[in-house]
Amino acid sequence: MQCAIGNAAVQPLGRPLGVPRSRAAAAAAAAVRARSWPRLTALRAAPGDGPEPSAPSTAGSLQSLAERLRATATPGEVQSDLNYYGLANLEDARRSGDEAQDDLLWRTPVSELAARRRGLGLVAADLSTEQERKLRRAVFGFDRWAAHRSTSRYLRHLKGIVSSRTMRALLPPLAFFGAVAVAAGWYTLELAPQYGLPKVVLNDSSLEITSFALSLLLVFRTDSSYARWEQALNAWQSVRAESKNLARQACYFVEEPIRRAMLMRWTVAxxxxxxxxxxxxxxxxxxxxxxxxxxxxxxxxxxxxxxxxEFVLQVMSELVEQCRLGDSHRAEQLYFSIKALGGAVGTCDKLLRYPIPLAYSRHTSRFMCVWLSALPFALFSSGLGWGAVPVTLVTAYLLLAVDEIGVQIEEPFSILPLEDILFDIQSETAALGERQGAVAEILRAGGIECTPRTPFDDAACAACGALVSPAGSLDDGDDAGGGGAGAGAGEALPGLPLRPRAPGGRRVVRTSR
Structure with missing residues (x-):
């Protein structure tokens, strides 16, 4: 999957995480977004610059691209482009540290992390954690629920603590705090008595007072992250329910086989x-x-x-309009489902692009690092001896694991089992046709004449013309979404004639079909 800036080739571009949706498009979208792409394409082909990297690796390269944008555009266009590419907050060369690294990491796909891990401050454990997120997509059945409720779970979970993904991800910070504890013990028990150095005495009460604040920070962190995970799951559950509703309504509301098959196909898409x-x-x-x-x-x-x-929803909306439903209530039901799908897209965008305030996350990490670094000094001062080292490690694991779980579920889409939802939607939509024969038999047995419907009729699909013309542009005519891309007002596509439109994109109202 390509995650390049300004790539104008027609290929599966994708986009870096957090990039605004409005301009992450390929060459066919250039007609709609013509202001920025020509300049960026020219910048990529400028002599002497060499090939543009797939993603900037340092804040300096981002600043260079920002300067090149300034040289080719008006001030207003520059600010808009910088905001889009995430350069507005990185063009200051004096900015460094974790803030710049966080912004760079937010726009980096997993496949590029290995090549850029030094510039982003990543370690090998981070790469393993990112690759293993797909293994956290749990889907339960009756047998797994039974095992989940079993009281043997305590021993089972305890046995897997060493090999757990959370433990492996926390090995670097645990090694650091273990080294701090060993250094504190060496100084307190060996160096200070032998050379007469001042002892570091830390009262337990100081840690007890601050432990309450640390607990509040961790609770708020995990609660906020779980709320985001729940919102993402609810959004996709809405996609599941409304997609099924839309397919079922299309099966019964749309009489014409061609349009019915096409609407259901785009619903699955x-x-x-x-x-x-x-x-x-x-x-x-x-x-x-x-x-x-x-x-x-x-x-x-x-x-x-x-x-x-949004493009798929636009095609679906046009299809509903082209279905020529005589009953306006039926069209309203279909539009209501499409509107719900659009709301789910908005929720996903919000969760993907806007994290928990970074200042809060950083302060929680700093607070915990200071607290855990001070813990071994307090334990040695209390006379625990070298036993303070394992106590520090266990305490560090318990606290860091809570924060790590919150961080892992803050971006929920890569750990939610979304493939299961897709499979459910596709299988249920296909089953509508398989069950039509049984439905018709039930009605005929009750004395009601019924002809089975075929949602995905092969002949209808073969005759179905392209609502989206492969040779068209995105802004042909005043009504860009009227017949899909490449269809102007009132233009008929093969196999799928469009309803006439009045000049200016208004519909020609017909009183009969």
Whole structure:
């Protein structure tokens, strides 16, 4: 998956984490976003500059790109572009430390972390943790719930403490605090008595007073992170429910087989596009390849993974409008489901782009580091001896693990089992057609004449024309979304004639079908 700045090639671009959705697009979206892309494309091809790296590796390279933008645009355009690419807060060369590193890491895909870990201050354990996040996507059945409730879980969990992912992720900080404890013991028990050096005496009460504040910080951290995880799960549960509702309503509300099959196909495509939007390791083409037609996949891919969910919703809205539903209440029901899907996209964007305030996270880490570094001095002062070292390590593990769990679930999309939701939506939508025969038999047995519906009719799908024209642009005509990309006002596409539009994009109202 490419995560490059200014890449104008038609390929599965994706986008770095946290990049605003409005401009993470490929060449076909240049007609809509024509102000910035031509300049950036020219910058990439400027002689003597060499190939542009897939992502800036240092704050200095970001500053260089910011200066080049200034030389090719007006002040207003420069500020807009800098804000989009995340350079506005990094162009100051005096800024350094964890703030700049956090901003760089936020825009880096997992596949590029290994090559950039030194510049980002990462260690090998961080790379392993990022790669293993996919292993945390738990889906429970009845057997796993039984094992989860078993009282043997205590021994089972205790036996796995050494090999746990949390323990492996915390090895570097645990090694640091263990070294601090050994150094404190060596100084207190060996150097100070032998050379007459002043002893470091730390009263236990000082740690007891501050431990309450540390507890509050950790509780707030984990509660806030879990709230974000729950919001993400609720958003995807809404996607699951509304996608099923939309497919079922389309199966019964839309009479024309061609439009019915196309609407249901794009309904299934929406969660795949949203998955590619919230994960950097889910290429858009791979997600849509088995759902949409090849030219439809290319059209969505040209918009880019960052804008793919909105584009799919736009296609679905146009399809509902083109279904010519005689009952306005039916159209309202379909639009209500599409609106709910759009709300889920907004929730996912909020959780993906806006973390818990960074100042709070940094202060919690600093507070805990100072507290754990002071702990061995207090333990040695109390006469515990070298037993203070294992006590410090155990205490550090317990506190750091709470903070680590909060950090891991703060960005929930890479650990939620979203593939299970996609499989459920796709299988349930396909089952609508398989169950139609049984439904018709039940009604006929009750004396009601019923003809089974076929949501995904092969002949209908074969005759279905492209709502999204592979050769069209995104802004043909005044009504860009009217017939999908490449369809102007009132233009008919093969196999799927559009309803006439009045000049200015207004619908021509018909009193009969």
């Amino acid at each position: 929406f969660p795949h596009a949203l998955l590619s939007h919230v994960r950097c390791d889910a290429p858009l083409r791979a997600q849509l390849a088995g759902v949409l037609a090849p030219h439809e996949v290319e059209a969505v891919e040209a918009v880019g993974a960052a804008s793919a969910p």
